Amino acid sequence: MAIQRASRSAPGWTPETRRVGEWEVVALSDGHLRLDGGAMWGVVPATMWREWTPPEPDNTILMALRPFLFRRGPHVVLVEPGIGERWSDKWRRIYGIEHDGDVRRSLAALGLAPEDVTMVVGTHAHFDHVGAWVEEQDGRLLPVFPNARHILPQVEIEMALAGENPRSASYRADDVRPLLAAGLLEGVDGVVELAPDLRLHVLGGHSDGVSVVVVHEDGPEAAIFWSDVVPTVHHIQPPYIMAYDIDVVKSHEVRTAWLRRAAERGWLGCFYHDLDHAFARVKQTGRRFEAFPA
Numbered sequence: 001m002a003i004q005r006a007s008r009s010a011p012g013w014t015p016e017t018r019r020v021g022e023w024e025v026v027a028l029s030d031g032h033l034r035l036d037g038g039a040m041w042g043v044v045p046a047t048m049w050r051e052w053t054p055p056e057p058d059n060t061i062l063m064a065l066r067p068f069l070f071r072r073g074p075h076v077v078l079v080e081p082g083i084g085e086r087w088s089d090k091w092r093r094i095y096g097i098e099h100d101g102d103v104r105r106s107l108a109a110l111g112l113a114p115e116d117v118t119m120v121v122g123t124h125a126h127f128d129h130v131g132a133w134v135e136e137q138d139g140r141l142l143p144v145f146p147n148a149r150h151i152l153p154q155v156e157i158e159m160a161l162a163g164e165n166p167r168s169a170s171y172r173a174d175d176v177r178p179l180l181a182a183g184l185l186e187g188v189d190g191v192v193e194l195a196p197d198l199r200l201h202v203l204g205g206h207s208d209g210v211s212v213v214v215v216h217e218d219g220p221e222a223a224i225f226w227s228d229v230v231p232t233v234h235h236i237q238p239p240y241i242m243a244y245d246i247d248v249v250k251s252h253e254v255r256t257a258w259l260r261r262a263a264e265r266g267w268l269g270c271f272y273h274d275l276d277h278a279f280a281r282v283k284q285t286g287r288r289f290e291a292f293p294a
């Protein structure tokens with residue numbers, strides 16, 4: 001049965017695992033946040049999106065912050081660390097940040113310490129995706145994963161450091177500066193082999209360098225981490241583009257091409273912001289897509 005409607009409250013976290021070829025894919029949690037429903041749905045009429053993602057009286061909708069861990073032999077790859085703890089009460093209130101989940105606690109539940117992570121991937125540098133890879137200790141900002149290569153699209157590093165501009169509300173320079181100072185951050189572009197059968201594609205649209213991560217792209221079974229290209233299972237029609245997206249035409253192109261590819265090949269989708277579903281597949285009938293729990 002296709003997925004119809006989101007819950008209104010946060011389901012508790014238990015580690016959900018799927019196997020994709022030799023890779024193990026585990027859904028973690030770094031809590032939740034609330035964003036304005038109108039901003040999450042762009043031009044989609046409220047009469048429609050309120051059915052799919054019911055808002056609170058203040059018009060916000062609850063969304064997951066869901067890092068994913070990809071493991072294979074010596075490779076311990078964390079994709080999107082999460083929003084992190086460096087938030088004042090004011091901003092916690094504005095974004096409705098609830099740390100009912102925490103990336104470190106999620107890793108600990110799997111028997112892993114931050115030191116065990118070999119690579120951390122940011123698909124783009126928006127604060128709700130990468131804030132958790134830097135922490136404050138005695139007034140200093142330090143990397144949380146000291147032994148990991150940190151990967152970000154180069155253009156996203158530049159955006160995070162760019163200072164005042166129309167896009168800067170989504171970025172914090174302090175999410176990248178401490179990693180650059182520690183020599184841990186690598187800027188990438190195009191298609192990048194992160195590890196065997198684990199590939200990053202820099203796409204753009206939602207942000208200048210937003211990316212997806214694909215596991216076993218050429219194999220019979222594959223998975224895709226959608227990031228904000230498809231933030232929830234409810235956003236699977238290509239025109240359902242968030243108001244946050246900086247290049248709507250590009251976004252539509254990217255979403256059409258990649259949703260079609262995922263549907264044709266039966267890829268397992270991994271969703272960062274969906275409240276109820278870490279994993280789902282999409283199917284295409286004519287021009288419409290439908291999502292199914294996986």
Ligand SMILES: [Zn+2]
Pocket residue numbers: 126128129228273
């Ligand atoms: Zn996001």
